Amino acid sequence: MYKLIRQILSSGIKSEAPPAPDPGMRVAPQRLQQDILKHFGRALAIRHVDAGSCNGCELEIHALSNPYYNLEGLGIHFVASPRHADLLLVTGPVARHMETALKRTYQATPDPKLVVALGDCGCDGGIFGESYACLGPVHHVIPVDVAVPGCPPSPTAIMQGILAALSAGPSSA
Amino acid sequence: MKIEDFQPEFAALPGAAPVWHGALDPGRLRPLCQDVRSAGGRLVALWGSQGGGPSFALHVAVAVQQGLAVASLPLEREAPAFPDISDIFPAAGRMQRAVADLLGFQAAHAADRRPWLRHGHWPADRFPLSKEFDGTRAFPPEGDTYPFVAVEGEGVHEIPVGPVHAGTIEPGHFRFSVVGEKVLRLEQRLGYTHKGIEKLFEAMTVEQGARLAGRISGDSTVAYAWAYAMAAEGVSGSTPPPRALWLRALFLERERIMNHLGDLGALGNDAGLAFALAQFSRLKEDVLRTNQALFGHRYLMDAIVPGGVAHDVDFRGFSRIIEEITELEREVPRLKRIFEDHAGLQDRFLTTGRVKPDLAARLGLAGLAGRASGQSWDLRAQFPCAPYDGLEVRMATHRGGDVAARVTVRFEELTESMRLCRILLRKMPEGETSTPLNPMQPAGLGIGWVEGWRGEVLLALHTGEDGALRRVHPHDPSWHNWPVLEHAVIGNIVPDFPLINKSFNLSYSGHDL
Numbered sequence: 200m201y202k203l204i205r206q207i208l209s210s211g212i213k214s215e216a217p218p219a220p221d222p223g224m225r226v227a228p229q230r231l232q233q234d235i236l237k238h239f240g241r242a243l244a245i246r247h248v249d250a251g252s253c254n255g256c257e258l259e260i261h262a263l264s265n266p267y268y269n270l271e272g273l274g275i276h277f278v279a280s281p282r283h284a285d286l287l288l289v290t291g292p293v294a295r296h297m298e299t300a301l302k303r304t305y306q307a308t309p310d311p312k313l314v315v316a317l318g319d320c321g322c323d324g325g326i327f328g329e330s331y332a333c334l335g336p337v338h339h340v341i342p343v344d345v346a347v348p349g350c351p352p353s354p355t356a357i358m359q360g361i362l363a364a365l366s367a368g369p370s371s372a
Numbered sequence: 373m374k375i376e377d378f379q380p381e382f383a384a385l386p387g388a389a390p391v392w393h394g395a396l397d398p399g400r401l402r403p404l405c406q407d408v409r410s411a412g413g414r415l416v417a418l419w420g421s422q423g424g425g426p427s428f429a430l431h432v433a434v435a436v437q438q439g440l441a442v443a444s445l446p447l448e449r450e451a452p453a454f455p456d457i458s459d460i461f462p463a464a465g466r467m468q469r470a471v472a473d474l475l476g477f478q479a480a481h482a483a484d485r486r487p488w489l490r491h492g493h494w495p496a497d498r499f500p501l502s503k504e505f506d507g508t509r510a511f512p513p514e515g516d517t518y519p520f521v522a523v524e525g526e527g528v529h530e531i532p533v534g535p536v537h538a539g540t541i542e543p544g545h546f547r548f549s550v551v552g553e554k555v556l557r558l559e560q561r562l563g564y565t566h567k568g569i570e571k572l573f574e575a576m577t578v579e580q581g582a583r584l585a586g587r588i589s590g591d592s593t594v595a596y597a598w599a600y601a602m603a604a605e606g607v608s609g610s611t612p613p614p615r616a617l618w619l620r621a622l623f624l625e626r627e628r629i630m631n632h633l634g635d636l637g638a639l640g641n642d643a644g645l646a647f648a649l650a651q652f653s654r655l656k657e658d659v660l661r662t663n664q665a666l667f668g669h670r671y672l673m674d675a676i677v678p679g680g681v682a683h684d685v686d687f688r689g690f691s692r693i694i695e696e697i698t699e700l701e702r703e704v705p706r707l708k709r710i711f712e713d714h715a716g717l718q719d720r721f722l723t724t725g726r727v728k729p730d731l732a733a734r735l736g737l738a739g740l741a742g743r744a745s746g747q748s749w750d751l752r753a754q755f756p757c758a759p760y761d762g763l764e765v766r767m768a769t770h771r772g773g774d775v776a777a778r779v780t781v782r783f784e785e786l787t788e789s790m791r792l793c794r795i796l797l798r799k800m801p802e803g804e805t806s807t808p809l810n811p812m813q814p815a816g817l818g819i820g821w822v823e824g825w826r827g828e829v830l831l832a833l834h835t836g837e838d839g840a841l842r843r844v845h846p847h848d849p850s851w852h853n854w855p856v857l858e859h860a861v862i863g864n865i866v867p868d869f870p871l872i873n874k875s876f877n878l879s880y881s882g883h884d885l
Contacts, residue, residue, distance in 0.1 A: 202713065206651065207647065210654065247540045251543075251567055252542070253590040253881045254589055254590040255590025258634075258671065261540060262660070265654055265657045266653065266657075277539075279539070294565050296491045296565070297535065300535045300536050300564070326572075330507050330510075331494055332566050333568060350673065351590065
């Protein structure tokens with residue numbers, strides 16, 4: 200125990216200040232009422248869905264939980280069931296084999312809900328595009344509020360996207 | 373088993389990897405596999421291809437004493453079939469089912485002929501990798517029912533898990549048959565992330581293909597990009613400059629360090645020690661940031677290109693990496709001691725998810741997980757190509773076969789990779805970092821064979837008469853290890869599955885293609 204505590208003390212606090220939301224990533228008009236967003240605000244539950252990703256985006260989602268980005272420090276955490284989630288974080292071009300699972304996950308998420316599509320593949324199909332095996336971008340299958348490009352997007356970009364989905368920025372409608 | 377024991381027409385393929393290739397009469401496949409097996413060799417990959425003309429062929433790659441032997445079996449155009457080898461090499465079972473889904477070649481008399489990668493999104497009589505199939509065309513989905521094997525008996529019930537999992541991981545379905553908390557049987561169903569990668573390659577230039585190869589499995593982008601480049605360099609008779617090879621090895625070892633750090637943290641966390649995740653993910657993030665600063669990408673995607681590498685490293689980069697290794701050499705042993713002293717952690721790790729060496733040998737457990745179960749195969753040590761031929765890589769092996777052994781092997785490989793990085797930096801030759809690729813040889817075959825962090829990645833590249841990509845087959849070690857995971861969980865309790873699964877950390881995307 201002594202060694203463990205000594206290690207924690209010698210590591211120090213690594214957490215960095217969170218980035219500002221990036222309203223440029225918003226692709227749909229604000230769908231939620233401002234007062235609901237205020238309540239979501241600092242206690243957001245995220246359900247991640249890999250709809251066909253190469254696993255690169257997942258690595259960066261994992262990185263959000265490391266001490267530098269410390270996403271949980273903002274009150275944002277990942278949950279095991281869509282029924283507990285406020286926001287779906289969807290990666291990958293949607294593989295046709297994942298279409299049903301993605302739609303069911305969306306349906307199982309209680310309203311009001313937000314969807315953030317992650318990565319070049321989630322935004323426009325990326326290198327995989329549309330084919331016999333892929334449906335392309337996430338918005339071909341479920342409505343998307345915010346799209347975060349990148350291959351994979353950096354943890355900072357993912358945080359900006361999540362915060363953009365939550366922020367009460369001007370509606371792009 | 374030596375290459376000379378094969379048919380005399382097996383010839384060495386040009387390229388960095390020790391590979392021999394030749395045609396084989398289908399009738400000789402089974403005796404050959406039996407000989408390889410009894411001599412201690414193993415199956416590395418199995419894939420099918422359709423030539424530009426009417427030629428259908430099955431390709432089987434086996435590892436023998438001197439390297440890799442690739443046998444190409446010509447098949448009949450009408451009802452193409454080949455001899456089943458899944459009783460000799462159990463890992464072949466799913467590969468054969470994938471060949472049937474993608475090309476329609478049937479393994480004659482195989483016990484399991486259920487679809488594997490096809491989930492009813494293309495018709496059973498249409499084959500995505502046949503030349504007549506238009507890869508851009510979609511079909512209306514058929515009903516998707518998969519006949520799982522049912523376990524019967526008093527008190528037995530099923531727990532279906534996935535494809536969407538509770539954690540932030542890739543999708544796949546696990547069907548547990550349990551009594552109380554104890555797992556009687558696990559059956560996997562994969563293929564959910566099938567993205568038509570192999571079909572996409574066939575419409576790409578060599579350069580475009582390199583980018584796709586780096587996105588087959590995001591956590592192994594370096595291993596795949598190197599394997600692809602090695603294959604393309606083999607077919608075109610190009611030799612990258614020495615400095616490029618040394619930089620590739622530096623990237624590959626950094627990929628190993630990054631993944632092992634991530635896994636050790638996650639394994640501690642899955643056993644209830646959140647401290648481990650915080651500590652190891654901090655160290656991993658440091659490595660990723662160094663990658664971004666020096667090579668322009670946190671995971672080194674597109675850093676390796678056919679003919680060389682896309683980034684050089686200067687004196688300042690050298691010293692930054694050395695500083696980082698010095699820090700890791702101080703921190704990792706401390707964390708290792710904390711792991712070893714932690715009774716609660718060891719209680720979860722020891723004897724959990726055990727694959728004993730004899731079972732591992734029988735089923736063909738590969739890579740890191742194989743080395744933790746006494747299967748001493750590591751390309752960097754056994755078939756080292758430059759620059760590994762001068763590094764004398766020390767292979768980590770363990771005979772425990774449990775989660776604890778897979779943790780130990782990760783710690784030892786981490787230490788070895790840090791040592792290798794130091795040597796690579798100290799002795800790196802000066803000079804160019806890339807060379808233009810020569811024209812691709814028509815109707816050629818190139819093989820890339822690289823020891824990634826998870827295990828050996830193989831990439832086979834066939835060119836057509838025009839020298840363009842005709843068929844590209846990337847092969848992940850996960851093909852071999854997923855079926856063994858089904859055995860590793862037998863008799864364990866359901867709550868230990870996430871820990872066991874993590875200790876293997878297999879790829880879905882690299883397998884589903």
